[in-house]
Each structure stands twice: as C-alpha cells, then as structure tokens.
Amino acid sequence: xxxxxxxxxxxxRKKYLILGLGNxxxxxxxxxxxxxxxxxxxxxxxxxxxxTEEMGLSLIDFLSPYEKAVIIDSIFTGKKDIxxxxxxxxxxxxxxxxxxxxxxxxxxxxKIAKKLKIPFPKELLIIGISVEDxxxxxxxxxxxxxxxxxxxxxxxxxxxxxxxx
Amino acid sequence: MEHxxxxxxxxxxxxxxxxxxxxxxNGNVEKAYFVVPELRGFEIFVKGKPAEDMPIITPRICGVCxxxxxxxxxxxxxxxxxxEPPSPAKKLREMLYNMFMLEDHALHVYILGGPDFxxxxxxxxxxxxxxxxIQKVGLEIGxxxxxxxxxxxxxxTLLAGKVIHPAWGVPGxxxxxxxxxxxxxxxxxxxxxxxxxxxxxxxxxxxxxxNKEYVELITxxxxxxxxxxxxxxxxxxKVNFYDGKIRVVDPEGKxxxxxxxxxxxxxxxxxxxxxxxxxFPFLKKVGWKGFIDGKDSGVYSVAPLARLNASEGMxxxxxxxxxxxxxxxxxxxxxxxxxxxxxxxxxxxxxxxERFLELAKDPEITSDNIRNISxxxxxxxxxxxxxxxxxxxxxxxxxxxxxxxxANLIVATQNNAARIAMSVEKAAKGLIKNGKYDExxxxxxxxxxxxxxxCHACGTHSLPGNIPLLINIRDKKGxxxxxxxxx
Numbered sequence: 095x096x097x098x099x100x101x102x103x104x105x106x107r108k109k110y111l112i113l114g115l116g117n118x119x120x121x122x123x124x125x126x127x128x129x130x131x132x133x134x135x136x137x138x139x140x141x142x143x144x145x146t147e148e149m150g151l152s153l154i155d156f157l158s159p160y161e162k163a164v165i166i167d168s169i170f171t172g173k174k175d176i177x178x179x180x181x182x183x184x185x186x187x188x189x190x191x192x193x194x195x196x197x198x199x200x201x202x203x204x205k206i207a208k209k210l211k212i213p214f215p216k217e218l219l220i221i222g223i224s225v226e227d228x229x230x231x232x233x234x235x236x237x238x239x240x241x242x243x244x245x246x247x248x249x250x251x252x253x254x255x256x257x258x259x
Numbered sequence: 260m261e262h263x264x265x266x267x268x269x270x271x272x273x274x275x276x277x278x279x280x281x282x283x284x285n286g287n288v289e290k291a292y293f294v295v296p297e298l299r300g301f302e303i304f305v306k307g308k309p310a311e312d313m314p315i316i317t318p319r320i321c322g323v324c325x326x327x328x329x330x331x332x333x334x335x336x337x338x339x340x341x342x343e344p345p346s347p348a349k350k351l352r353e354m355l356y357n358m359f360m361l362e363d364h365a366l367h368v369y370i371l372g373g374p375d376f377x378x379x380x381x382x383x384x385x386x387x388x389x390x391x392x393i394q395k396v397g398l399e400i401g402x403x404x405x406x407x408x409x410x411x412x413x414x415x416t417l418l419a420g421k422v423i424h425p426a427w428g429v430p431g432x433x434x435x436x437x438x439x440x441x442x443x444x445x446x447x448x449x450x451x452x453x454x455x456x457x458x459x460x461x462x463x464x465x466x467x468x469x470n471k472e473y474v475e476l477i478t479x480x481x482x483x484x485x486x487x488x489x490x491x492x493x494x495x496x497k498v499n500f501y502d503g504k505i506r507v508v509d510p511e512g513k514x515x516x517x518x519x520x521x522x523x524x525x526x527x528x529x530x531x532x533x534x535x536x537x538x539f540p541f542l543k544k545v546g547w548k549g550f551i552d553g554k555d556s557g558v559y560s561v562a563p564l565a566r567l568n569a570s571e572g573m574x575x576x577x578x579x580x581x582x583x584x585x586x587x588x589x590x591x592x593x594x595x596x597x598x599x600x601x602x603x604x605x606x607x608x609x610x611x612x613e614r615f616l617e618l619a620k621d622p623e624i625t626s627d628n629i630r631n632i633s634x635x636x637x638x639x640x641x642x643x644x645x646x647x648x649x650x651x652x653x654x655x656x657x658x659x660x661x662x663x664x665x666a667n668l669i670v671a672t673q674n675n676a677a678r679i680a681m682s683v684e685k686a687a688k689g690l691i692k693n694g695k696y697d698e699x700x701x702x703x704x705x706x707x708x709x710x711x712x713x714c715h716a717c718g719t720h721s722l723p724g725n726i727p728l729l730i731n732i733r734d735k736k737g738x739x740x741x742x743x744x745x746x
Contacts, residue, residue: 119319148423210401231304
C-alpha cells in the first residue's frame with residue numbers, strides 16, 4: 095500500500111483523496127493500484143494518493159477524513175470494451191437498494207456512514223476501468239489492457255481535475 | 260476488487276455464485292450444485308517462487324481471509340524448515356490470530372449473516388441488510404461494531420505491519436514482538452472485545468432465541484444435514500483456532516478420527532465431478548457415496564458449528580458457559596442444523612476475545628525470544644489453521660534450495676462444498692415441483708449458503724452490493740432451459 099506521510103499527519107492531510115483499489119496478483123484486478131502510481135506524480139500537490147488491496151467496511155477508515163474522494167477500481171462488464179471508463183457518483187448509490195447483505199460494497203459503506211453519522215466525503219467519484227481478466231492469478235495486466243494505459247491515464251486525469259476543481 | 264455490472268448476456272461466469280439445477284423427466288429436482296469459482300492458475304503462479312514468499316503471496320488471493328492464509332502458510336514453513344518457534348512467538352501468533360477471528364466473526368454476525376435473523380428471514384429484502392440491523396440494535400451498537408473492528412485492526416497493523424496482508428510470520432517465529440509499553444493497549448482492547456462478544460450473545464438471545472418462529476426455522480429439516488464434522492482441537496479436545504490436531508466426529512458425535520495435519524492425505528480425499536473444477540473433499544475411510552447425509556457417506560462439514568460439534572468444549576470460561584447453553588437448549592450433540600452456525604459463531608467470538616485477553620496478559624508475550632533459525636534442508640511443509648469458515652490447509656513441496664515445486668491449498672469453503680451443495684439441493688427440491696419454480700428459491704438458497712459464510716475467493720461484488728447469484732435450470736440432458744439471477 096502506498097501510504098504517504100501526509101495521510102498519517104492530520105495537520106498535513108489534504109482535503110482530497112485519490113484511492114486506488116485492486117488486487118495486484120489477480121491480473122487486471124490490480125488496475126486501480128497500477129494507475130495510482132502514475133497519478134501520484136500528477137496530483138501530488140492537490141490530493142493524498144493512497145492505494146490499497148483492502149475492501150468492504152474498512153474503506154470507511156480511508157475515506158472518512160476527506161471532503162472529496164476519487165476511487166479507481168476495475169470493473170468487469172463481460173463486453174469487449176477493455177479500457178472503457180465507467181463513472182459513478184454518490185447519487186447513483188442513493189437510487190440503489192441494498193438487495194443482499196453478503197458483501198459490503200461502496201453503496202453500503204456510504205449508507206452506513208450516513209446512518210452512523212461517521213464523517214464521509216461530501217462528493218465521491220468512482221472511476222471503473224473495464225478489464226479483460228480479473229480472475230487468473232498472475233502479477234501483471236493483460237496485454238490488451240496494457241496497450242490502453244496511456245489513453246486511460248489521459249482520460250482519467252482530465253476527469254479527476256474537473257472533479258477536484 | 261472488481262465491480263460487476265449487469266450487462267446481458269454475461270459471457271463470463273467466474274466470480275458468481277453459480278448454481279446448477281438438474282431436473283428429471285417430471286420437472287422435479289434430481290440434482291443441484293453450488294459452484295464455487297476456482298482460483299485459476301495458483302499452482303502455476305507459485306511454482307519456482309521461494310517458499311518464504313508464500314506467507315506474503317497467499318494472503319493476497321483473497322481480501323476476506325488474508326490472516327488465515329498468512330498463518331497457515333507460516334505454519335507450513337515451520338514444518339518445511341523443521342523449526343519449532345519459541346513459546347513467545349507461538350503466543351504472539353495465536354493472539355494476533357484470535358484478534359482476527361474476533362473481528363471477522365463480528366463482521367459476519369452483524370453485517371453479513373446477522374440480518375437474516377436480527378432483521379428477520381422474512382423481512383423485505385431491501386431492509387434485510389446491515390442498515391436494518393443498525394435500525395434494530397440501535398445506532399450506538401452500530402458505532403460500536405465499526406469502532407471495535409477498527410481498534411482491533413489498528414493493533415493488528417502495529418504488530419503484523421498490515422491488516423490485510425501481514426508481513427510478519429516467518430519460519431520459526433515472527434519478525435516483530437510486542438513491547439511492554441504497547442501491551443496495555445492490547446489488554447484494553449481485549450477487555451472491550453470480551454464485553455462486546457458477551458453483548459453480541461445477549462443480542463442474539465434477545466432477538467433470535469426468544470423468537471419461536473426463528474428457532475423453528477433454525478431447527479427445520481430444510482436446513483438440516485446429518486454429516487461428519489471436522490475441527491481443530493487442543494490437547495484437551497477443546498476448540499483451538501491456531502493449533503492442534505484435526506478431530507472428526509461422526510453424525511452421532513462419536514470420535515471418528517484424531518490426526519496431525521501432516522497425515523491429512525490418509526484421511527481426506529477429493530472427489531471430482533465433471534461439471535466443476537472444484538474438488539469435493541471427503542473422508543477417505545468412509546468413501547464417497549454422493550451428496551448424501553449419514554454415517555455411510557464421507558461428506559463432512561467445517562466452520563463454527565462443525566468446530567463446536569467436533570470438540571469437547573471451549574478453553575475459556577465464558578465461552579464454555581455459552582457452549583454448554585447451546586447444546587442444552589438444542590438438546591442434542593452434535594447439532595445438525597446449518598443455521599445454528601450463526602449461534603456457534605457468536606460463541607466463538609467470546610472464545611476469541613477471552614483468548615486474546617489471556618494472551619495479552621501473558622508474561623511471555625513481551626519477550627524478545629521470537630524466532631528460532633532453521634538449519635534443515637526443506638522438502639515438504641504442511642500447515643493448518645481454523646479460518647473463520649473452517650479448516651484451511653497449506654501444503655508445499657520444494658527443491659533443496661527452498662523453491663516451490665508444488666503447492667496445494669484446501670480452503671474452508673472447499674471443505675464445505677459438498678454440504679453446501681446438499682443445502683442448495685434441499686432448498687431447490689423444496690421449491691421446484693413439476694417444473695414450476697419462482698424466485699423465492701434465491702432467498703432460501705442464499706440463507707442456506709450464507710450460514711456457512713462461503714468465501715468467493717475473489718473481490719467480486721456488484722453494484723448495488725449483492726453477491727451475484729446465477730441459477731441455471733437444466734433438463735435431464737443437461738441443456739439449460741432457464742436462468743434465474745439476482746443481478
């Protein structure tokens with residue numbers, strides 16, 4: 095996990111967070127973490143940049159201190175749209191009913207934080223990168239996704255800058 | 260972690276809970292299977308890696324049970340390098356492990372499995388979730404659950420470097436000990452943990468056990484299977500999560516086997532079906548007779564209920580009281596009701612918290628003597644722990660330099676796979692008659708498998724946060740005639 099010193103020191107913490115999620119030994123599933131490394135250089139003065147392989151309820155602890163947060167993660171659509179970018183915002187959660195309780199995802203975290211009055215970013219942007227194979231255990235991205243990296247970075251940099259304005 | 264969004268047709272099914280139902284000529288259920296997505300490529304991926312990397316690699320298979328994989332892997336390395344850790348190192352490992360069990364069980368009780376009972380099995384689906392639980396038990400308790408988990412995880416980070424992917428266990432010990440000045444915080448959190456676990460039992464009694472309808476559901480035939488039970492026990496045959504021998508009791512509760520994990524291949528064999536990559540472990544000495552109950556069938560179960568059934572008690576006082584009450588209330592041992600796993604899990608929370616406290620207060624826990632160095636040539640190493648979901652075995656073989664030549668993992672959900680399939684089949688048989696069925700099947704099946712807390716060893720989850728469940732209905736010839744899904 096990249097954990098910048100600013101994250102530990104409350105007085106140095108920035109207002110914004112860019113959080114990369116994924117599992118780097120499950121092929122394309124690691125894309126969120128992979129991208130965070132590139133974004134670190136670009137947004138260092140604007141946001142805290144953290145990547146983690148944690149998930150579920152523990153994400154509350156990461157998100158809680160920030161005013162705005164961007165989450166980058168992989169998304170599997172089953173379509174041949176590798177590298178495609180999907181954007182979700184907080185309002186998308188409001189319209190979603192929690193159907194089941196086996197797994198804790200972001201909509202639930204948001205609702206739990208709201209219910210328990212735990213501080214939570216006022217605005218949340220989720221960037222999902224469509225991937226080819228997040229299942230095979232291997233430490234690198236698929237070739238098709240690798241080819242798309244420069245294009246993905248250009249696109250999401252713009253999306254994040256607009257969001258953090 | 261990966262989000263799955265609903266796009267039809269879905270072309271890939273790994274990561275879903277997948278259920279295959281086969282109908283006979285009359286449209287009634289002949290067979291039903293719950294398919295756990297396999298981990299593709301693991302054995303190939305680790306081949307050639309240094310064995311000492313395994314405790315770092317294996318926790319990253321899955322974000323749900325990393326500490327269990329880390330510990331099973333570390334113990335496999337002790338065995339591989341034939342090195343016994345010093346007593347303080349064993350105690351530190353066991354303490355961290357009980358912290359993890361307490362935290363993980365709390366998550367299941369309040370957030371994953373709990374809603375079925377705390378909110379109610381017949382409550383509307385949109386209410387039967389963590390928010391419904393908070394509504395029922397109160398905001399303060401909701402906050403307590405979050406803060407308890409956070410405090411435990413902070414201490415785990417202090418000790419093991421990371422919560423999700425500890426870098427701590429090494430052959431013959433651990434890389435960091437506990438300082439005396441840190442101890443008091445561990446004791447304080449452990450004391451809170453005991454209080455929290457006892458409170459959880461009270462919640463369970465007040466809401467679940469006092470409700471006649473719930474008790475009837477727990478003890479109903481739909482959620483009952485008479486199988487063998489397997490769990491790790493200490494020298495007094497009491498439940499132990501970190502170490503001990505594997506004990507198996509038969510469906511009548513008689514001891515069937517008591518063995519060291521190194522001999523697991525003499526007791527456990529794996530049955531292969533042509534419709535799934537998952538192998539079904541069964542008791543070798545009984546034999547595979549199919550997905551059926553009873554003493555003549557080698558199907559066994561692991562997880563909290565199995566651990567209680569396979570033991571002769573709990574090693575800590577309050578947990579022992581709760582254990583006795585459990586069997587006294589249900590009137591029989593072993594208890595065969597799948598949904599009693601929820602109650603057993605609460606009893607285990609008490610044990611984990613009490614054991615955490617005992618070890619945090621242990622004079623040896625702050626010793627500097629935390630590692631022994633091996634001088635042996637490695638060849639084979641086998642380790643076992645009780646993951647929250649049951650027995651977890653790591654088996655490695657290496658060349659003389661310690662590079663992996665072969666790895667085999669038997670994970671808890673795999674140990675339970677046959678019994679989960681039976682639970683799913685029973686639910687399907689109860690709901691599908693003469694080719695007629697409805698979506699009620701989803702809820703009954705979800706309740707049947709959620710009790711086992713199966714780990715879909717991948718970060719798959721979907722918006723809006725449900726485990727994607729796909730049911731294929733097949734005719735006699737195996738052709739798919741219909742699909743039911745919740746995503």
